[in-house]
Amino acid sequence: MNDEELDLIFKALGDATRRRILDLLQERSERSLFEICASFVAADGKSLSRQTISQHLDMLERAGLITTSWKGRTKTHSLNVAPMQMATNQWLKKYL
């Protein structure tokens, strides 16, 4: 894993909304954009725009922290923890 990849991962993790998206996907995988937005409303009644969530999802996907697949004709998002583990082993671990 090179520095660019590490940057993408730590940048993706450096935002509370994106960390919450990861937590939501850990609870249940294969969620659509609509379902992720609804989960935000369910959690605290505050709704974020679909466009905002969509941009966060793009950033998480670029960092490799989520993967997408198709459930029928609907695109779904799932957590991918491997890059986080690699980033931990490669850099963060020496301080833990």
Added chain:
Amino acid sequence: MRIYVTSVLVDDQAKALKFYTDKLGFILKHDIPVGEHRWLTVVSKEQPEGTELLLEPGAHPAVQPFKDALVKDGIPATSFQVQDLNAEFARLRELGVVFTLEPMDAGSVRMAVLDDTCGNLIQLVEMKQELPA
């Protein structure tokens, strides 16, 4: 002025009529030939004089990309209210209806999303409390 009709854009009107009556349980209100299509509406059994749902032909070239984009993101085309979401979910699943989202909490409502087999996702909602006016 009042809202007497709302619509869903369906791939096939005959197939849609079957799904919306046989599965969802609405009843036919109007079926009037208009050119190559039909003015085809259904109403709720619970509210036969209420707002009609128009099963509108999706023949315009802009319709398919619009519907596909909504389905891709899991976004329902429209929403129906039910008294008991768990009971409806069980009843419809028994009838072979496919749900893309099983009943879940979403703030002041509980909701689920199903596939109408005519190119749309449909949200079912149970109010946990009355919505503010």
